Amino acid sequence: MKDLSIMSKQAKSKPINFSDDISPRVVPIVHHTLKNxxxxxxxxxxxxxxxxxxxPEQIKDVFTNIGEFRKPHINPLSRLLISGVVSYEGEKWVKHRKIINPAFRIEKLKGMTNAFYQSCNDMISQWERLIGEEGSCELDIWPYIENLTGDAISRTAFGSSYTEGKRIFQLQKEQAEFVMKALQSVYIPGWRFLPTKMNKRMKEIDREVRTLLTEIINNRERERKAGNATxxxxxxxxLESNSTELRESGNEKNAAMSLTDVIEECKLFYFAGQETTSVLLVWTMVLLSKYPNWQVRAREEVLQVFGKNKPDFDGLHHLKVVTMILHEVLRFYPPVTVLNRAVDKDTKLGNLIIPAGAMIGLPIILIQRDCELWGDNANEFDPERFSEGVSKATKGQLSFFPFGGGPRLCIGQNFAMMEAKMALSLILQHFSFEISSSYTHAPFTIITLQPQFGAHIPHQHVVVSSIEHSNDSSSSSHLDDVLESLPEIDDRFFTLPCTNSHRPQQQDDKLNFQNLGSVSFYWASLVSLNSVPELGDPKNQAQAQNSADPELDG
Incomplete structure (x- = not known):
């Protein structure tokens, strides 16, 4: 236990070079064991x-057979932050997934485009005011991006109740910090019931969030019954989907969600919706500043499709280069680095028999950088690999799963991708940036993969001139390829650790566990297309417990 804690602490004690593999820093014990x-x-x-x-074939089996490979039980304190569909199993998961699915379909996301734009445009305006007449300033974009995604989820989740939604976001953010402190400490059964300062504050936050959400939901239900709700x-x-499910079941009591169920799903909207998109955006900014040739290509596409105009839903769908970049960022820096599953009985997995009570780990960060699966340039940033879509890039194997896979594929992936495209389009319309020599590369995990020292930016004012654009971009003509990034969700799916390698197995073998061997950018002015230069910790203590960190795949 002590040695494991030391290994994790040492991994996070110093930054790494930009070209280094991040796995030894992010998942040190897993990387060390695989290497040896x-x-x-x-x-x-x-x-x-x-x-x-x-x-990949075994990973596919784990994702597909959700009855045999269930979600692990999470730390009880984590439930104060998130519960909902990501933590349910069996019939309850099926019911919730079916009711929630309509909220994340493409046609519904189209109606949320304006809310995405408002939130993103507010952030752009803040940056421009900070630059001011002097034309430059330095700021850390990480908290701005966090606020952007929190603002966007407040608008898209609650619409007219946006002000109350902002307060809930602030409370949930505070709760997340407490939950992480709990997860980074050794779990002691019953400790959460003691009246410690942290425990009392966590329960206060939970009560206030529930009170606010109950009021919002009850008001919306009254409006809906009066025919005035949107x-x-x-x-x-x-709420509309829930009402429809109740009506179609003949008002069967357990067919629809209860008020408590709806509250838990709203809390999940906040956490998952904010976390996933914020880390995707910040790493995209970092990588585009490091690889300016891809920044130029992305900007050219955005300006060709939108010019100076407000990005719209159809245009965002046409952004092929931007989609390639976002896919490659998700491959390089997946929001969640490892997914976990549990088995309750002896379970066959390929040529292995996993014994009852064992856990399954799917190390996304390692698989998505595996040279055997991705080629010799697996550790190079190359969005071109996604030029013909995900299936072509993966050769039909399940080696790319930043949002999980199978029936429990993250229900909000379409939401995250659409918001990221809107934000990136607006940033590229207004700013040009490059990496600074003071950049400190230090990815680390706090549930999601984040920059440990923020993202500090020397910032210069930008002016965009009139630009000829077309909604029929030649670089974006293959709409079907782009839509692959936004798949329709199918309603039918509702002590230092002891390590060893497995011996080669030709037959089904049961595993014998006793014998088995701060970012800095330079912001430049955009005068016209022709003027753009061509530029080529908190302690992570081990937990001897049966619970696991909360996961975001649904």
Whole structure:
């Protein structure tokens, strides 16, 4: 336990070079074990073994067979932050997934485009005011992007109740900090019931969030019953879908969500909707500043499609280069680095038999940088690999799954991608930026993969001149390829650890666990297309417990 804590602390104690593999810093024990014992390995997490799976076919089986490979139980304190559909199993998961699905369909997202624009444009305006007449300033974009995504989820989730929504976001952000402190400490059963300062504050936050959400939901229900409600935000769509499910079941009591269920899903909207998009955007900014040739290509596409005009839903769909870049960022810096599953009985997985009680680990960060799966340039940033879509890039294998996979594919991936495209389009319309020599590269995980020292930017004012544009961009003509990034959700899916490699198995073998061996950017003015220069910790203590970190795949 002590040695494991030391390894994690050492990994985070110093930054790395931009060209370095981030795995030793982000998942040090997993990377160390794989390097020394090969791809088939397990480690002990307290009293439980965790088997790491890296074979795409076996990963596919884990995602597909959700009855055999369930979500692990989370730390009880985590439920004060998130619960909802991501943590449910069986019939309850099926019911919630079916009711929530309509809120995240493409046609519903189209109605949220204006809310995305308002939130993104507010951030752009803040940056321009900070630059002022002097034409330059330095700021950390990370908190601005966090606020942007929190603002966007407040608008899209609650619409007219936006002010109350902002307060809930602030409370949930505070709650997330407390939850992380709890997860980074050794779990002691019953500790959460003691009247410690942190425990009392966490319960106060939970009560206030529930009170605010109850008031919003009850007001919306009254409006809906009076025929005055609009269904253009996530809450409105969710309540309408819930009402439809209840009506179609003949008012069967357990067919629809209860008020408590709706509250939990709203809390989940906040956390998952804000976290995923914010880390996707900040790493996209970092990588585009490091690789200015891709920044130029993305800007040319955005200006060709929109010019100086407000980005719209159809135009965002036409952004092929931007979509390629976002896919490559998700491959390079996935929001969640490892997904976990649990088995309750001896379970066959390929040529392995996983014993009851074991955990399964799917190391996304390692699989998406595996040279055997992605080629010799797996550790190079190259969006061109996605030029013909995800299926072509992965050769039909399940080696790219930043949003999970199978029936529990993240229900909000379309939402995250659309918001990221809107924000990136507006940033590229207004700013040009490049990496600074003072940049400190230090990715680390606090549930999601974040920049440890923020993203500080020397900033210069930008002016965009009139630019000829067309909604029929030649570089974006293959709309079907682009739409692959936004798939329609199918309603039918509702002590230092002891390590060893597995011996080669030709037959089904049961595993024997006793014997098995601060970012800085330079912002430049955009006068016209022709003027753009061509430019080529908190302690992470081990937990000997049966619970796991909250996960965002649904």
């Amino acid at each position: 014992y090969g791809k088939n390995f397990f480690i002990w997490i307290g009293p439980k073994p965790r088997v790491y799976i890296t074979d 269904n253009d935000d996530l809450l409105g769509i969710l």
